[in-house]
Structure formats: structure tokens, C-alpha cells
Amino acid sequence: MDKEISKKSLTGKFYFYSIRANKYFFSLILIICMILSFSCFNNGIEEPDETDPFIVDVNLDYSQLAKSLFISAKVTDPQGWEDIDSVYFYLYRKDPVSAAMEAIFLYGNLNDDGPPQDIIKRDDVYSYLVDSSMISDNEGFYRVTVQAFDSAGNTSDIVSDTEEVKQNSPPVIYLLEAPDSFEKGDTLIFRIRATDLDGLDDIVAITYSVRLPDGNINADQTFQMRDDGEFGDEHKDDGIFTIYQPTNKESKLQELFTFYFVAKDYCGALSDTITVPVSNPGVTITHPNLTETFHYGDTLTIEWESAYISKLKLEYTMNSNGSPPSFENIADNVSASQGSYDWIIPSVSSSEFCKIRVSDNQQLSRYDLSDNPFSIKP
Secondary structure (H helix, E strand, O other), X not given: OHHHHHHHHXXXXXXXXXHHHHHHHHHHHHHHHHHHHHHHHHHHHHOOOOOOOEEEEEEEEEEOOOOXXXXXXXXXXXXXXXXXXXXXXXXXXXXXXXXXXXXXXXXXXXXXXXXXOOOOOOOOEEEEEEOHHHHOOOOEEEEEEEEEEEOOOOEOOOXXXXXXXXXXXOOEEEEEEOOOEOOOOOEEEEEEEEEOOOOHHHEEEEEEEEEOOOOOEEEEEEEEOEOOXXXXXXXXXXXXXXXXXXXXXXXXXXXXEEEEEEEEEOOOOEOOOXXXXXXXXXXXXXXXXXXXXEEOOXXXXXXXXXXXXXXXXXXXXXXXXXXXXXXXXEEEEEEHHHOEEEEEOOOXXXXXXXXXXXXXXXXXXXXXXXOOOEEEXX
């Protein structure tokens, strides 16, 4: 019986240790699986599936103003920009007339090192500037191909872009409306049609200047015509430019005013100049204009300058401070071309507010009044 008990005891202990061993075994297997799983997970991060450099975008841009081509390509690499070994380009050209065969025009490396060939250093945009000394007048169709290489010899796909290089077409302008003459104080209306082979949007402005009768040029950057449908322009963006130009009613200038109109595009090309002469009939007193004193019987020489007037009417007032002043006649139908008239001052009442008025005998609204009053005394 004692042997049987001992046998049972040994059997129980063996069973207990077997279960315990199995638990350790399964725990060990679980730990090994976790390690392997973690290792696989880490490898997925550190070793990417994609290793080739990648070209996001390629652009070939022509500047008519600078006469240059600018090549740019945005390039990325899974291992970082340090892994990019080079970004190579081929630039091809074909003649715009035949447009059949293309030939290599230039090849080399784009860079991301900053000016002068690149714009911003280390921005992942690789560039090359083909300047005007190379482009010059080489019109035609250009095509660029770009491919990136990394340090391990991996390559990107080849990406391309095209651009046309052509000479800039200057604007062309036509006069539609302009006055032949004007009276002082009038508002002058000019209308000009403008066209451009590169499109109406290529026109920056139509500017104008004025040559005054005294020879001076009146010009300002604000002297621009409008095509915005405002301030007298009838229709916005229709290619008809308008300007309403006021004139000075008190101006001492008369004769010929010459207006010059020219259109400019974004490349700085200018149209031919349209010259518009506009006459301004008028008369200007040159003497007397100062504060002087004259006496009865004195000879006062009245002097003037005139334009586009044949006969003049001469008058004087002794109450120029009146509202309105009253005028007395000196002479009618005086030839404007003679330029002066000797007036013998009559015996009239004294006054310190005397002035001379000279008018167009046919249109009295054309006149000038002496600037300052003079005195008449016995």
C-alpha cells in the first residue's frame, strides 16, 4: 500500500511539472513572435518601398522682356534631398516654319544652389536660366526633358515641357475721334482703338503728351486713356480707349496744341505715335499788363498776340472792379495781324481801375483782359 501511495505521489509531481513546463514554453513562443513582429514593423519604417527620386513638376517659361528661357523642376527623394546626385536636362528646338525636326539646343544640370542660375537655395526646385545671349532671336518651339538621379544610381521618370519663343508684337493704334479745334474752357474728347497680336491684355496703357504753343511739352505719368467703362469710356475692355481732357478757360496760350498718343505693352514695346494737331483760336494782351499811370492825351500802345483770328475789337473799362464792369469802345475791325494799336487816351474821369479788353470781332467770347488795372489821370 505504501508503494502505491508513493507511485501516485510521483505521478502527480510529474504532471505538475509538465504543466508548468508547457506554460514556460508557450510564453517563450509568444515573446519570440512579438520580437519578430516588432522587428518587421521597424523595418517597414526604416526601409521604404520607394527609393527612386521623383519629379513633381517641370516648367519651361519664356520671358519676352528679358528674352530668356527659365527651366525649373521640383524634385523629391524618399531619402531626402542629400540623396539626389544630379538633375539633368536636354533642351530641344525646332524651327517654327517647318516645325518638323527638332535638334538639341542645350543640355546640362539643373541646380538648387541659389543665384544666379537658381532662385532659392535648397527649396527642392532645380533651375537653369538660358539667358538672352543664347536665345537672342532664335524663334521656334522649345522642348525640355528632365530626369533626376540619386547616389545609388536610381532614376526618376523623364518629364518634359514645351514653350514657344517668338518676337514680341508691339501694339497698333488707330485714331477714331479727335477735335480739330477748341475754345478755351472746352473739354476735348479723344478715342483710339488699340490691337495687339499677343492679346489686348498685353497692352499696359495708352499714354499721351501735349506740345503747347510756346514749345513746352506737358507730360505726366497720369496722362493715360481709359478702357474701363468709366469717366466717359463707353464699354469696358473693348479695345477703344477714351480720354476727356479739360482745358483752362483762363489760359494765355492759343494757337496750335499738338497731342501725341502711344501704346505700350508689358515687354516695353511701343506702338507708332499718333500725332493730333488741335487749333485754339484766341488772343492775349501783352501790354498793358502792369500797374501804371497814364494821363489824358497820352498814347497808350495796346499790344497783343493772336491765332486764327482776322479782326479784333478793342475796348476799355474804368470800373474793372465792378460786377460786371462796363466797357467803352476803342476800335472795331482792327487787323489782328498788326499786333498793336496806338490809343490816344481821351479826357475822361479819373480812375485807378482801368483795363483793356481785346476780343475776336466775330466771336466776342474769344477775348483777353489786361492782367492788372492801370490809372488814368488828368
